Amino acid sequence: MLHIIIKDLKLFINDKKGLFMYLLLPIALITIFVLAYSNMGGSYDPIKLVIVDEDKSYESTSLIMKIDSLSSLDLIKTSRDSAEMLVRSGKISAALYINNNLLDSILNGKTAFELLYDESNEFECGIIKQIITPKIHRFAAKCKIKKQLSDSFFADKSTIHEMVGKGVDNQVQSSQIGLTNIITYQGISGGNMLGQVGLVQGIAGTAVLMLLFGVRSIGSQIIEEKEDNTFRRTIFSTLSPDIYLLGKLSSSLLVALAQISVMFIFSAIVFNFDLFYNFPALILVTFFTAFSCASFSILIGVLVSSRNQLQSISTIVILTMSAIGGSMVPFFIMPAIMKKMAVASINYWSIQGYYDIYLRNYSVIEIMPRIYIMALISIMCLTLSWVFFKKRYLKLLTY
Amino acid sequence: MLEIKEINKNYGDKEVLKELSLKLNENEIYGLIGQNGAGKSTLMNILGTLVNPESGDIVLNKKSYLSQKKEYKKHIGIIPQEIALFNKLSIMDNLLYWGGISGIKRKDIYKSSYNFLKLYGLYNRRNEKVQTLSGGMKRYVSIIATMIQKPKILLLDEPTVGIDPTQRKKILDAIHKLKDKGCSIIFSTHYLEEAEKICDRIGIIIDGNIKIEGTSEEIKSKYGKGEKIIITTSDPVEDLDFENSQISVERNQISFLSNDLNTRLMSAINLIQEKGLNIIKIEIIPSSLEWIFLNRIENNKML
Numbered sequence: 001m002l003h004i005i006i007k008d009l010k011l012f013i014n015d016k017k018g019l020f021m022y023l024l025l026p027i028a029l030i031t032i033f034v035l036a037y038s039n040m041g042g043s044y045d046p047i048k049l050v051i052v053d054e055d056k057s058y059e060s061t062s063l064i065m066k067i068d069s070l071s072s073l074d075l076i077k078t079s080r081d082s083a084e085m086l087v088r089s090g091k092i093s094a095a096l097y098i099n100n101n102l103l104d105s106i107l108n109g110k111t112a113f114e115l116l117y118d119e120s121n122e123f124e125c126g127i128i129k130q131i132i133t134p135k136i137h138r139f140a141a142k143c144k145i146k147k148q149l150s151d152s153f154f155a156d157k158s159t160i161h162e163m164v165g166k167g168v169d170n171q172v173q174s175s176q177i178g179l180t181n182i183i184t185y186q187g188i189s190g191g192n193m194l195g196q197v198g199l200v201q202g203i204a205g206t207a208v209l210m211l212l213f214g215v216r217s218i219g220s221q222i223i224e225e226k227e228d229n230t231f232r233r234t235i236f237s238t239l240s241p242d243i244y245l246l247g248k249l250s251s252s253l254l255v256a257l258a259q260i261s262v263m264f265i266f267s268a269i270v271f272n273f274d275l276f277y278n279f280p281a282l283i284l285v286t287f288f289t290a291f292s293c294a295s296f297s298i299l300i301g302v303l304v305s306s307r308n309q310l311q312s313i314s315t316i317v318i319l320t321m322s323a324i325g326g327s328m329v330p331f332f333i334m335p336a337i338m339k340k341m342a343v344a345s346i347n348y349w350s351i352q353g354y355y356d357i358y359l360r361n362y363s364v365i366e367i368m369p370r371i372y373i374m375a376l377i378s379i380m381c382l383t384l385s386w387v388f389f390k391k392r393y394l395k396l397l398t399y
Numbered sequence: 400m401l402e403i404k405e406i407n408k409n410y411g412d413k414e415v416l417k418e419l420s421l422k423l424n425e426n427e428i429y430g431l432i433g434q435n436g437a438g439k440s441t442l443m444n445i446l447g448t449l450v451n452p453e454s455g456d457i458v459l460n461k462k463s464y465l466s467q468k469k470e471y472k473k474h475i476g477i478i479p480q481e482i483a484l485f486n487k488l489s490i491m492d493n494l495l496y497w498g499g500i501s502g503i504k505r506k507d508i509y510k511s512s513y514n515f516l517k518l519y520g521l522y523n524r525r526n527e528k529v530q531t532l533s534g535g536m537k538r539y540v541s542i543i544a545t546m547i548q549k550p551k552i553l554l555l556d557e558p559t560v561g562i563d564p565t566q567r568k569k570i571l572d573a574i575h576k577l578k579d580k581g582c583s584i585i586f587s588t589h590y591l592e593e594a595e596k597i598c599d600r601i602g603i604i605i606d607g608n609i610k611i612e613g614t615s616e617e618i619k620s621k622y623g624k625g626e627k628i629i630i631t632t633s634d635p636v637e638d639l640d641f642e643n644s645q646i647s648v649e650r651n652q653i654s655f656l657s658n659d660l661n662t663r664l665m666s667a668i669n670l671i672q673e674k675g676l677n678i679i680k681i682e683i684i685p686s687s688l689e690w691i692f693l694n695r696i697e698n699n700k701m702l
Contacts (some may be wrong), residue, residue: 229483236479237548238472239500255678 046074050083050095055102062137070116093124106140119187120359122197123332203267203326203355208347211293212318214259218252219301220310252297256290277358280362285353288374290348302388321345346358400425406455415441417560417607430598431587439603445557447477476550480557497544515543535566553584585637591689604655627684629654633677
């Protein structure tokens, strides 16, 4: 039995590629997931919050100062219009509006604050809500108590301020009753997709991940055809190498489009995923997602030099891209360092494209920047593929 | 029809082909023979336009291939050494692909495929996957895949490697049928008896150039006059020095080529008897290309 164990272990160790996958892949994935779910990859950056102070009173200024003193938030003061634009564009997760007549609204139980937030960034918005809601309630309660004290004792305001600061905190909790209406929350997202971040994330994230694995088979055909000599024979014909590569890209694109269509149709039937919510935009994002995945598969196929290499390298690259790009771990819960890394993946741009359609309610024109980037990624992959294909062209053909 | 003019090709510092010239006549099978590394495959690659020569030219129907590479390719068909087919596709799907990439119309592919499939007894299996076929059958499909392109010139690069003798014979017959269909063929092989059997002319590449060329008979009469003599002894033979000539000794079998049968045979018999060995059998076989190749070319006796 010992001989069997020794022999098996020797075979296992001698399989360098297998060993590489056995050790490196789990290490890579552990690293990515630990970075994603913990603060080990560096602390979270302060979350940006836009403040629009329309009241510009002593009270509103003092509230802004209190919020600004929080290390977890980074305040940006701006106008109502630009605040809304920032949130709608997805650049900022939330905007807090301090309405006119702040004090009166608080005292009369009317809406004094509005929090506009990007539903596609549920994680950050949740944190913002958790941080500022108690602060606002506490502030409003204090304002109410001050007013009550002022009315009761006809005292001068500076004395009341001192009193409130020293002794009224304990009463705040009970005074919050009746303040629930002073803040309203408005999520910006696609109308009927409201609250369906999970659905969009699940479908888009998985679709891109599976697409990358799906089109890998076309990339692997380049290697297979090299190994079984059908590539040589193909080039012996009147077909030029350019057409060969273009043919591979086209078949890879068709496979990708077919796969993603099946995934979306299934999601529409089973999960009520609305395919026609913004159909032209969906077509555009889907096409360029498929195109960039197809280009990536060609690059992988040209870069590697054997089927085994293709299996191991592509698995690592695809899983890494999917982990940092938001297919496995939603982008909004990632720490800052991973968010920066995410832009290097196809997954990120594609998933954000679907967020733009379904959660940010973008028009076709508004999603174009994402499309341009996916097109750029595709062009880069194809250019590199062509360079490596040319470089190895003679090598592939000579005995 | 096809003329190769003073082609040179280097791989790094190594000169693979040196001023190689060759002329292929219409409706001719030209056998290309040479040791491993002699330059056969490089020449095939150049003829197939996969590799460019350093200098020299290939002229097809009085036109240089350099000026009409695409047109030239239309007239050339190559049957590679490896069975380069898509194993997971059916025979017909393979033929549709190989014909299609050569610009043949679909209906023409079907028409000529069916003819060839019937000729090689594969018609009823046309929808079966290539991976289910035997090595010989795969080779037929490989030949058909090239033949449906209707090339004027066929390049066959060692097409019978790894095939059993029965299938080899069938494939050689198949190649001969291609000649009957009007093809001119350059046939590279290691099997000299094959070249002897089906080639109209033979060229032997030595150090990147065709040093010997002619019909099988011409080569044999010039370089291999005489007979091959095989003497079988009762016991294994050791250290036999026979008139400074090349002899082949394998256990209890001695073989050599002789231009002067009587004298050489008598000398050999005397020598064997002096060693105390009994002669069991003597065979006298007319010389073959293989014998010439093994005993003359490989030992540089000819040059």
